[in-house]
Each structure stands twice: as C-alpha cells, then as structure tokens.
Amino acid sequence: xxxxxxxxxxxxxxxxxxxxxxxxxxxxxxxxxxxxxxxxxxxxxxxxxxxxxxxxxxxxxxxxxxxxxxxxxxxxxxxxxxxxxxxxxxxxxxxxxxxxxxxxxxxxxxxxxxxxxxxxxxxxxxxxxxxxxxxxxxxxxxxxxxxxxxxxxxxxxxxxxxxxxxxxxxxxxxxxxxxxxxxxxxxxxxxxxxxxxxxxxxxxxxxxxxxxxxxxxxxxxxxxxxxxxxxxxxxxxxxxx
Amino acid sequence: xxxxxxxxxxxxxxxxxxxxxxxxxxxxxxxxxxxxxxxxxxxxxxxxxxxxxxxxxxxxxxxxxxxxxxxxxxxxxxxxxxxxxxxxxxxxxxxxxxxxxxxxxxxxxxxxxxxxxxxxxxxxxxxxxxxxxxxxxxxxxxxxxxxxxxxxxxxxxxxxxxxxxxxxxxxxxxxxxxxxxxxxxxxxxxxxxxxxxxxxxxxxxxxxxxxxxxxxxxxxxxxxxxxxxxxxxxxxxxxxx
Numbered sequence: 087x088x089x090x091x092x093x094x095x096x097x098x099x100x101x102x103x104x105x106x107x108x109x110x111x112x113x114x115x116x117x118x119x120x121x122x123x124x125x126x127x128x129x130x131x132x133x134x135x136x137x138x139x140x141x142x143x144x145x146x147x148x149x150x151x152x153x154x155x156x157x158x159x160x161x162x163x164x165x166x167x168x169x170x171x172x173x174x175x176x177x178x179x180x181x182x183x184x185x186x187x188x189x190x191x192x193x194x195x196x197x198x199x200x201x202x203x204x205x206x207x208x209x210x211x212x213x214x215x216x217x218x219x220x221x222x223x224x225x226x227x228x229x230x231x232x233x234x235x236x237x238x239x240x241x242x243x244x245x246x247x248x249x250x251x252x253x254x255x256x257x258x259x260x261x262x263x264x265x266x267x268x269x270x271x272x273x274x275x276x277x278x279x280x281x282x283x284x285x286x287x288x289x290x291x292x293x294x295x296x297x298x299x300x301x302x303x304x305x306x307x308x309x310x311x312x313x314x315x316x317x318x319x320x321x322x323x324x325x326x327x
Numbered sequence: 328x329x330x331x332x333x334x335x336x337x338x339x340x341x342x343x344x345x346x347x348x349x350x351x352x353x354x355x356x357x358x359x360x361x362x363x364x365x366x367x368x369x370x371x372x373x374x375x376x377x378x379x380x381x382x383x384x385x386x387x388x389x390x391x392x393x394x395x396x397x398x399x400x401x402x403x404x405x406x407x408x409x410x411x412x413x414x415x416x417x418x419x420x421x422x423x424x425x426x427x428x429x430x431x432x433x434x435x436x437x438x439x440x441x442x443x444x445x446x447x448x449x450x451x452x453x454x455x456x457x458x459x460x461x462x463x464x465x466x467x468x469x470x471x472x473x474x475x476x477x478x479x480x481x482x483x484x485x486x487x488x489x490x491x492x493x494x495x496x497x498x499x500x501x502x503x504x505x506x507x508x509x510x511x512x513x514x515x516x517x518x519x520x521x522x523x524x525x526x527x528x529x530x531x532x533x534x535x536x537x538x539x540x541x542x543x544x545x546x547x548x549x550x551x552x553x554x555x556x557x558x559x560x561x562x563x564x565x566x567x568x
Contacts, residue, residue, distance in 0.1 A: 299544050300542070
C-alpha cells in the first residue's frame with residue numbers, strides 16, 4: 087500500500103488516498119488513537135460517489151472509528167471486464183424493453199464482480215490493519231450486498247455489517263446468506279424503483295445471523311434518511327467497541 | 328384526575344398512580360422541568376405489565392420525557408364486556424383447534440376495545456397536559472396497534488408514534504391506517520409465533536405517513552431487543568423536542 091496524497095478536512099479528519107497495487111483507495115482517520123475500522127462499501131466509482139462516501143466517513147470518524155474504501159473492479163479508472171460489460175449491456179436492454187431481468191444476466195453481472203472484489207477488500211484489510219491509527223474489530227457498511235454477504239462469510243476479521251438491500255442478487259447469494267453469522271443491520275428502501283421488495287425481504291429472511299435488524303424506510307434508492315447514518319454508527323459502536 | 332399514591336424510584340423518577348374516573352393510571356416524571364409526554368401503550372393488565380412498563384417509562388424520563396399509561400377497558404380490575412369476552416373465547420377455541428381466526432372474531436375482539444379505549448386515552452391527555460411537569464408535543468408508544476392507529480388519526484395532540492406490529496388487526500384498521508400522517512417507527516418481531524408476518528408488512532405498507540420506518544428484529548413476540556428502547560427514545564427526541 088502506498089499513500090499518494092494527504093489532507094486535513096475542516097473538521098480535523100485526516101484523509102489519505104492510497105493505491106494497493108492498481109487499486110485506488112481512501113483512508114479516513116482522526117490521526118490519533120487507534121480506532122476500529124469501518125469498510126465503506128459502494129456500488130463502484132469512487133470519484134462519483136466521493137461526496138456521499140466522505141460524508142459517511144466523517145460521520146464515522148466523529149464517532150470514534152476509522153473508515154476506508156477501495157475502488158471496485160471495472161469501476162472508476164480500473165480495467166473493464168468483457169463479461170461484466172456484456173452482462174451490463176444485456177441488463178440495460180432488458181430494462182429498456184421492460185422485460186424481466188433473467189437469472190443468467192444477474193449471475194454474469196454480479197458473481198464475477200464478487201469473486202474479484204472480495205479478495206481485494208481482504209487485501210486492503212491486510213494492508214490497513216497494521217497501521218497504528220487502526221485497532222480492534224472491523225465493520226463493513228453498505229455497498230453491493232452480494233459483496234457484503236461474501237465478505238461476512240469468508241472474512242473472520244469482519245465482526246458486524248450494515249448492508250443495503252439492493253437488487254440483482256444472484257440465487258447463489260441466497261445460499262451464502264444462510265452461512266452469515268455476524269450481527270447485521272439491513273437497510274431497505276420501501277419504494278426503491280429498481281428493487282424487488284419481496285426479494286429484499288426474502289434475502290433478509292435468508293440471512294443466518296441470530297442478531298439481524300431490518301430498517302425499512304420510505305422513498306427510493308437514494309432516499310435513505312440521514313438518521314440511518316446515526317443508527318449505523320450506534321450499531322457499530324455496540325459491536326466493534 | 329385524582330393522584331392516589333406517590334413514590335420516588337431509586338433513580339429519582341417520580342411515580343404517581345392516579346385514577347381518571349374508574350380508570351387507573353400511572354404517571355412518571357422527573358418532578359422538575361416540563362417535558363414532552365410519551366403515552367406508554369400496552370395490551371392490558373397494568374399490574375402484570377408493570378415491570379416492563381416502568382422500565383420503558385424510566386428510560387423515557389432519563390431521556391427527558393414524561394411518561395404515562397392507563398388501564399385498558401376490560402383489563403386489570405376494570406369491568407369485562409360480554410362482547411369482548413365472547414370474542415376472546417371464540418379466539419381461544421379457534422387457536423386451540425388450529426383453525427384460522429376469522430375476520431368476524433377479530434372485529435368483535437378489537438373494534439369495540441378501540442372504540443372504548445381511544446376516548447379514554449384522549450381524556451387522559453386532557454387531564455395530564457395541564458400539569459406543570461408536562462409540556463410540548465405528545466408521543467404514543469407500543470400497545471395494541473389498532474388503538475395506536477386510531478389515536479394517530481383522531482388525536483391531533485399526538486405528533487409521533489412507535490407502534491408494535493401485532494396480530495389480529497381488523498380489515499377496517501387497514502383503511503384507517505391510510506389516514507395516518509404523523510411520523511412512525513414500527514416494530515416487527517420477525518418470528519412472532521402468533522403474528523402473521525405478511526399481514527404486518529401489509530399494514531406497514533398501508534400506513535399513510537410519509538416518514539415511517541420499520542424495525543424488524545429476530546425472535547418472538549416478547550423478544551424485542553433492548554436497543555430498540557434507545558431507538559424509540561431517539562425517534563421521539565427527533566419529533567417531540
């Protein structure tokens with residue numbers, strides 16, 4: 087891991103950009119005492135997502151956490167994969183034609199992304215956890231739910247997760263969901279245009295964790311109320327501190 | 328309203344029992360500055376419910392609220408109604424026989440209770456709001472959801488409510504639910520033995536409020552996690568302070 091830039095934001099949060107091999111990432115810390123790390127998930131495109139990511143990260147740092155994120159495979163400036171691009175084109179065609187999005191498209195769109203992204207997030211943990219500003223258990227927050235579920239199953243250093251019940255979940259992920267045992271808080275937007283509410287409820291039901299809470303709010307995909315940021319921090323405070 | 332007893336609990340909360348005509352009730356305050364009032368709902372039986380009610384009330388007072396509750400019609404020492412007793416007997420027969428509980432039974436069990444209880448809670452508000460320890464908007468928390476919904480529709484002094492998605496909701500209440508406009512937080516126990524999960528989700532969907540959040544947790548009817556008490560207080564702090 088190589089730090090490429092460093093700045094203090096106006097509230098004193100230390101923001102450092104880094105690269106992990108070819109993967110760009112951002113780390114936010116208070117710059118002082120070691121703090122439990124929250125991995126800030128997202129749907130890809132760090133530059134585009136930056137305003138929302140930095141808001142979540144600053145909120146987390148203010149509550150005594152460190153926060154970090156990395157770019158997803160095929161997003162931002164990272165090389166595209168032909169399989170994913172084909173699947174994305176098929177998805178757009180199906181949506182524009184008003185046709186149902188078949189399992190085949192969803193599998194081709196999501197599964198290779200999960201297979202590639204999850205080892206990258208784990209490599210980021212390897213690089214981040216030895217830093218003196220970071221200490222204690224790790225949380226994963228938001229982002230592509232299929233990545234969050236795979237991480238929760240395979241990465242024992244992740245102790246709790248806040249997941250966002252988005253759409254296009256491969257059937258195979260429902261099976262993985264049953265193997266999750268860490269505490270979860272799952273966000274669902276009740277009127278999400280591109281989201282199948284029943285599928286989201288079924289996925290919540292499938293998750294194997296004994297402690298899981300669903301927070302469903304009104305409104306569309308980007309309408310998550312700001313108080314859910316506080317709720318996520320309190321959830322992580324219960325489980326990471 | 329006539330106060331019949333008064334004691335200081337060990338954390339300094341002032342607990343006063345009262346009667347409102349024939350209806351017994353309990354008021355909990357800090358005894359000092361005026362505070363927004365939370366009406367503490369329950370399924371009936373103040374004596375039996377007391378340990379849980381006083382825990383909720385002390386938690387609320389610690390967060391800067393006053394709290395009050397009254398006995399439900401036909402519960403505790405209050406006169407039984409023949410209609411309700413007949414409906415309850417029919418309900419038990421159906422449950423013991425493993426038969427579906429028909430709409431007729433649910434209507435006879437719940438609607439007369441709502442019709443009688445709601446004016447009583449409003450009369451309690453009339454009596455409580457002039458007290459110097461109480462000031463500001465009012466919240467309703469928990470209890471029979473059909474009572475909470477009717478109160479939210481007809482009582483303009485109630486500004487926000489935390490409802491518990493229990494079972495046996497008359498069809499007519501789904502219609503009333505569409506008229507609710509105040510902010511809501513709705514608790515659902517995902518594995519509630521005596522509760523129809525789909526009906527609870529449908530009722531959440533039917534509620535007319537623009538701001539409503541569903542908190543679904545694992546476990547049975549009495550298994551609501553303790554952190555939901557904190558969440559309820561924060562919800563009321565957002566809307567009553």
